[in-house]
Structures are given as structure tokens and as C-alpha cells.
Amino acid sequence: MAIAKMSVADLEEFLRKEFPQAFTHDDIRIESADGETALLRQRFSERMLRPGGTVSGPTLMGLADFAMYVVLLSAIGPIGLAVTTNLNINFLRKGQPGQDVLAVAKLLKLGKRLAVGEVNLLSGTSPDPIAHVTATYSIPNQ
Numbered sequence: 001m002a003i004a005k006m007s008v009a010d011l012e013e014f015l016r017k018e019f020p021q022a023f024t025h026d027d028i029r030i031e032s033a034d035g036e037t038a039l040l041r042q043r044f045s046e047r048m049l050r051p052g053g054t055v056s057g058p059t060l061m062g063l064a065d066f067a068m069y070v071v072l073l074s075a076i077g078p079i080g081l082a083v084t085t086n087l088n089i090n091f092l093r094k095g096q097p098g099q100d101v102l103a104v105a106k107l108l109k110l111g112k113r114l115a116v117g118e119v120n121l122l123s124g125t126s127p128d129p130i131a132h133v134t135a136t137y138s139i140p141n142q
Helices: 008-018 057-076
Strands: 028-033 037-042 083-091 101-110 114-123 129-138
Touching: 008 028, 008 057, 028 057, 037 057, 057 083, 057 101, 057 114, 057 129
Parallel strands: none
Antiparallel strands: 028 037, 037 101, 083 129, 101 114, 114 129
16 A cells, blocks of 8 residues: 555645635545545535536536545645646446535556546445546656
């Protein structure tokens, strides 16, 4: 198991300061991050829904991208300029209204310049993913 370079408290402090547009409304909570995996929870809000009463694609993509950023930072430390270079999402089933969305992120490969990971998105307490995401991040030279 990798040794985390940032704890949940460190991540929250960094994100509130460096990325407030994504992390100040308390709708997303980092439940765990250990340098290899991270678990995030986005509290249900009516803003998440699209017509038809399902959780919107932009909501799911945004949470997945943010979860990848969190797991990556937990592994490499406070390198704010790590950026998404690719994100692919497969929508598997309808996310249920009224339920929090959980993002289970895992780093698959961490190199010097690129990191590849996956995120499973879950609705409420269901074990069945509503979406599966793969993403690649570029890590700047240090």
C-alpha cells in the first residue's frame, strides 16, 4: 500500500484554499484517502437532477474528476497544477433522486508525469455502480 502524502484534513485545507470553487459549499465530503484510493460523498441536492428525475451527467463527471484529483493529491502531495488530460465515462444505470452519490476512486498507475485511475460512482447504498470512469492526469515537473 502506498503511503499517503496528504491526509483527509490536509486535502480539505488545501482544497478550500486552492480550489474553493469546487470545495467550499460542503456538498462534497472526503470520507477517506490513503494514497491509492479515495472515497468521496456528494450530498443529494435538487441541483443534481436533470429532466426526468435522474442524476445528471455533468454532476457525475464533475464528482468523478474531483475524486481522481483527490486520490492523486493524496498520493503525490499538494501539487495543485496536476490536470485532467483524459476522462471517459460509461453511464450504467439511473442514479436515484434523493440519494447521495459516492465516488470510489483508485489509482491504477502512478508515474512521474502521468497518473491513470478509475472511479466507480454509486447511488445511495446500492452496491451497483451507476457509472464507471477512467481518467488520466498530467503531473507537472517539480
